[in-house]
Amino acid sequence: MTIGGGPGPGSSAAVTVDRVGASTSSLPRRTVVDFWLDLLLVVAFTFDYSFRFTGLTIHEWIGMVFVVLVPVHLTQHWDWVVRTTRRLVGRWRTPSRESLRWVVDLLLLGAFVLCVASGLLVSQKALPALGLRPGDDNFWRGLHTTTADVSVALTALHVALSWRWGLTVAKRLFRRKAAA
Amino acid sequence: MSRYLRRLAVVCAVIAAVVGLGFLWRVSPAAGLVADGGGPRRELPAGATQPRDGDRHHLRLDGGLDLNSVDDLGQTVFIGVGVLAVVVAVDRARRRRRPVVPRTSGGSGS
Numbered sequence: 007m008t009i010g011g012g013p014g015p016g017s018s019a020a021v022t023v024d025r026v027g028a029s030t031s032s033l034p035r036r037t038v039v040d041f042w043l044d045l046l047l048v049v050a051f052t053f054d055y056s057f058r059f060t061g062l063t064i065h066e067w068i069g070m071v072f073v074v075l076v077p078v079h080l081t082q083h084w085d086w087v088v089r090t091t092r093r094l095v096g097r098w099r100t101p102s103r104e105s106l107r108w109v110v111d112l113l114l115l116g117a118f119v120l121c122v123a124s125g126l127l128v129s130q131k132a133l134p135a136l137g138l139r140p141g142d143d144n145f146w147r148g149l150h151t152t153t154a155d156v157s158v159a160l161t162a163l164h165v166a167l168s169w170r171w172g173l174t175v176a177k178r179l180f181r182r183k184a185a186a
Numbered sequence: 187m188s189r190y191l192r193r194l195a196v197v198c199a200v201i202a203a204v205v206g207l208g209f210l211w212r213v214s215p216a217a218g219l220v221a222d223g224g225g226p227r228r229e230l231p232a233g234a235t236q237p238r239d240g241d242r243h244h245l246r247l248d249g250g251l252d253l254n255s256v257d258d259l260g261q262t263v264f265i266g267v268g269v270l271a272v273v274v275a276v277d278r279a280r281r282r283r284r285p286v287v288p289r290t291s292g293g294s295g296s
Contacts, residue, residue, distance in 0.1 A: 048266075052259070052262050052263060052266065053259065055262045056255075056258040056259040056261070056262045057258070058252065058255040058258035059251060059252055059255045059256055059258040059259045060251060060252075061250055061251065061252060063250075064250070064251065076201075077194060077197050077198055077201060078194075080197040080200075080201075081190065081193045081194045081197050084193045084196065084197060115200075115204065116204055116207075119201050119204040119205060120204060120205070120207075120208045123204075123205045123208055124208065144221045145211075145212045145217050145220065145221045146212075149208065149211075149212075149220045152220045158262065158265055158266075159265070159269065161266070162265055162266040162268075162269035162270060163269055163273065165266070165270065166269050166270040166272075166273035166274065167273060169270060169273065169274055169277070170277075
């Protein structure tokens with residue numbers, strides 16, 4: 007297993023670890039950034055989906071944060087996207103964990119981007135606070151709720167498919183902090 | 187840095203393309219698949235109660251966290267943890283069935 011580049015392992019500075027997660031060197035800075043960014047995205051989306059709890063104002067401002075964080079997250083893992091796409095082209099008949107992850111990520115990209123975009127297009131609090139007045143459209147409203155439901159399931163799957171990476175990095179990160 | 191910015195530009199282009207597809211969807215005949223409130227409202231059966239204000243897609247317009255609705259957050263966490271538990275269980279079961287191949291030095295993998 008490698009650490010580096012996040013759930014879609016994509017860093018050239020990969021660190022080899024054994025089955026139980028013992029490392030042969032310290033965590034690369036890139037991996038630490040990926041871990042905290044991914045954790046922030048998961049926590050933010052968990053709160054954002056629970057909008058009866060957050061209320062519309064917080065819901066929309068968290069949505070605005072995704073406008074920045076999602077492109078950054080995708081950019082961090084773009085190498086993995088390109089490499090995996092190239093590798094999978096031409097051998098679709100051999101389904102693997104990697105191809106499953108690729109399909110889940112592709113669907114999540116579409117659903118999540120449409121969810122955030124449609125959320126902006128029906129915003130009642132955040133965009134008006136910035137001086138913009140989006141319209142009230144049944145299509146965007148319906149698309150927002152549909153893609154949000156799809157995204158929450160796909161996000162859970164997206165995270166779950168990388169649980170070993172997350173667990174290994176978390177163990178090493180917190181062990182190192184505890185030792186310091 | 188310039189490599190990162192180039193990649194960011196590609197990512198933004200991909201995101202713009204997805205949003206563009208959303209606009210195409212809006213003007214296509216398939217728009218009715220997701221349009222909110224487009225369909226006829228079903229009559230409630232005799233004796234059934236009206237949906238509560240706190241139903242899943244009801245929006246609370248006021249600001250601030252509502253601790254009375256913390257169950258909503260609980261539901262979301264439950265979905266995530268449920269999917270995670272299933273994937274971890276399947277993964278562990280598959281690994282148990284597969285023979286462990288000892289690692290050789292200098293190997294890499296993901």
